Amino acid sequence: MSQEENIKEKETIIIQAARKRFAHYGFSKVTMDEIATDVEMGKASLYYYFPTKEDLFRAVISQELNELQKNIELIMIEPNSASQKLKSYVEQRMIFFQKLLNLGTLSVHAYFDTKSLFKKIFLDFADVEMSLIKKIIDEGKKSNEFNPDLNDNTAEVFLHILQGLRCNVLRWAKGQGIDDDIRVNLQKEMMIATDIFIHGIIKR
Amino acid sequence: MSQEENIKEKETIIIQAARKRFAHYGFSKVTMDEIATDVEMGKASLYYYFPTKEDLFRAVISQELNELQKNIELIMIEPNSASQKLKSYVEQRMIFFQKLLNLGTLSVHAYFDTKSLFKKIFLDFADVEMSLIKKIIDEGKKSNEFNPDLNDNTAEVFLHILQGLRCNVLRWAKGQGIDDDIRVNLQKEMMIATDIFIHGIIKR
Numbered sequence: 001m002s003q004e005e006n007i008k009e010k011e012t013i014i015i016q017a018a019r020k021r022f023a024h025y026g027f028s029k030v031t032m033d034e035i036a037t038d039v040e041m042g043k044a045s046l047y048y049y050f051p052t053k054e055d056l057f058r059a060v061i062s063q064e065l066n067e068l069q070k071n072i073e074l075i076m077i078e079p080n081s082a083s084q085k086l087k088s089y090v091e092q093r094m095i096f097f098q099k100l101l102n103l104g105t106l107s108v109h110a111y112f113d114t115k116s117l118f119k120k121i122f123l124d125f126a127d128v129e130m131s132l133i134k135k136i137i138d139e140g141k142k143s144n145e146f147n148p149d150l151n152d153n154t155a156e157v158f159l160h161i162l163q164g165l166r167c168n169v170l171r172w173a174k175g176q177g178i179d180d181d182i183r184v185n186l187q188k189e190m191m192i193a194t195d196i197f198i199h200g201i202i203k204r
Numbered sequence: 205m206s207q208e209e210n211i212k213e214k215e216t217i218i219i220q221a222a223r224k225r226f227a228h229y230g231f232s233k234v235t236m237d238e239i240a241t242d243v244e245m246g247k248a249s250l251y252y253y254f255p256t257k258e259d260l261f262r263a264v265i266s267q268e269l270n271e272l273q274k275n276i277e278l279i280m281i282e283p284n285s286a287s288q289k290l291k292s293y294v295e296q297r298m299i300f301f302q303k304l305l306n307l308g309t310l311s312v313h314a315y316f317d318t319k320s321l322f323k324k325i326f327l328d329f330a331d332v333e334m335s336l337i338k339k340i341i342d343e344g345k346k347s348n349e350f351n352p353d354l355n356d357n358t359a360e361v362f363l364h365i366l367q368g369l370r371c372n373v374l375r376w377a378k379g380q381g382i383d384d385d386i387r388v389n390l391q392k393e394m395m396i397a398t399d400i401f402i403h404g405i406i407k408r
Contacts, residue, residue: 157396164368167375192361200404 011049011059014039019060022103027057060103061121068096072132082140083198089132090162090194094187097166101178126159133159137201147203158197165189215253215263218243223264226307231261264307265325272300276336286344287402293336294366294398298391301370305382330363337363341405351407362401369393 001009017038021030032053036046050056075088133155140146151157169186170178205213221242225234236257240250254260279292337359344350355361373390374382 151396151399153393153396154400157393157400160369160372160393161365161397164370164372165364166368167371168364168368171371189357189361189364192355192357193365195355196358196361196401196404198404200400200402204408 007049014041014046014049014056015059015063018056019063019103022057022060027053027103032056058121061100064096064099064103065121065125068092069128072128076132076135082136082143082145083202085136085139086133086158086198087194089136090190093129093162094190098183101183126163130155130159140201144203146201150201154201161193161197162190165193211253218245218250218253218260219263219267222260223267223307226261226264231257231307236260262325265304268300268303268307269325269329272296273332276332280336280339286340286347286349287406289340289343290337290362290402291398293340294394297333297366298394302387305387330367334359334363344405348407350405354405358405365397365401366394369397 014035018030018035021035021038030053032046033043035056036043039046050059071092072089075085075092078085078088080088137146137150137155137158141148141150166186169182173182218239222234222239225239225242234257236250237247239260240247243250254263275296276293279289279296282289282292284292341350341354341359341362345352345354370390373386377386
């Protein structure tokens with residue numbers, strides 16, 4: 001194994017251990033000491049790979065994002081209608097946010113904190129999403145499944161609806177946090193909104 | 205004029221003067237002294253009618269809400285389709301929020317402040333809106349304009365989409381404030397979302 005492969009492997013082991021801890025206890029409650037113990041490494045060695053807990057956390061989130069992106073690529077190559085692709089994408093998106101919640105990332109506070117660690121990650125992710133939705137809608141227009149005269153901003157509006165439904169829920173949840181009822185209801189609203197939206201852009 | 209009428213008239217004069225000031229300078233920059241001068245009243249008299257600037261402001265907002273409610277009632281009795289009513293309502297809603305912005309109420313900060321003066325006002329308003337949208341959608345279902353099998357939460361989802369689009373914009377605008385471009389774009393997105401939504405619930 002080359003030194004580079006060796007580093008990569010160590011990183012993967014650390015990220016997996018951290019992921020488990022974060023998912024169990026939430027970001028804020030986990031210490032670097034605990035993660036070092038999990039991977040049977042000295043604290044100094046751990047810091048060599050990840051200088052701060054934030055760096056490690058960012059690596060965990062990046063991994064989740066990569067996974068999401070792979071799932072989205074699968075959606076795109078499946079021989080489904082554009083409507084079905086849009087639905088599958090919304091489902092994958094909800095699963096992803098559920099994971100973030102479990103990891104303790106998406107606290108109501110972190111969500112609205114403009115200086116949050118995760119703002120850049122979320123912004124980059126929004127770009128990926130935007131081009132994906134555009135692609136699906138263009139596909140649907142070309143195949144005559146969707147109305148070809150759709151407004152150019154249709155993809156943008158759809159993404160903003162999805163983002164907005166979550167924003168709205170978290171806004172009212174501020175100070176309380178997000179319980180299971182709120183989560184389930186949000187997912188339900190997203191599916192209803194998606195269904196109506198698809199109906200609304202399908203060609204008659 | 206009875207004493208009661210007299211009080212009512214004084215209050216109306218004060219509210220109108222305050223409204224002008226707030227619209228010009230924004231809530232935070234206006235003082236009770238200035239308003240007292242505007243209505244040629246001693247400060248003590250002004251405080252008799254409105255003990256705090258917040259009370260006065262709440263009265264201004266209530267007046268705007270009453271006006272909105274009147275406009276909405278007009279929409280409901282006009283002999284239009286349910287689709288048109290829904291559109292008119294969204295337009296009135298946008299005009300109302302524009303007024304709030306002008307009054308300096310709806311700063312990004314105030315919007316996300318759960319202890320904000322205006323949270324209760326907004327919550328009450330949301331109830332009014334919800335029953336209005338339900339009414340329009342039920343009307344459309346009965347007249348066979350809308351799909352009679354629509355999900356029971358359709359009205360809720362529609363209101364949450366409208367609230368969400370604004371929430372999302374303000375979330376990204378935090379720390380910067382809302383300029384004209386952002387406002388115009390938000391209104392555009394609301395109209396596109398409304399059109400697609402209506403298309404999506406119309407009976408085929």
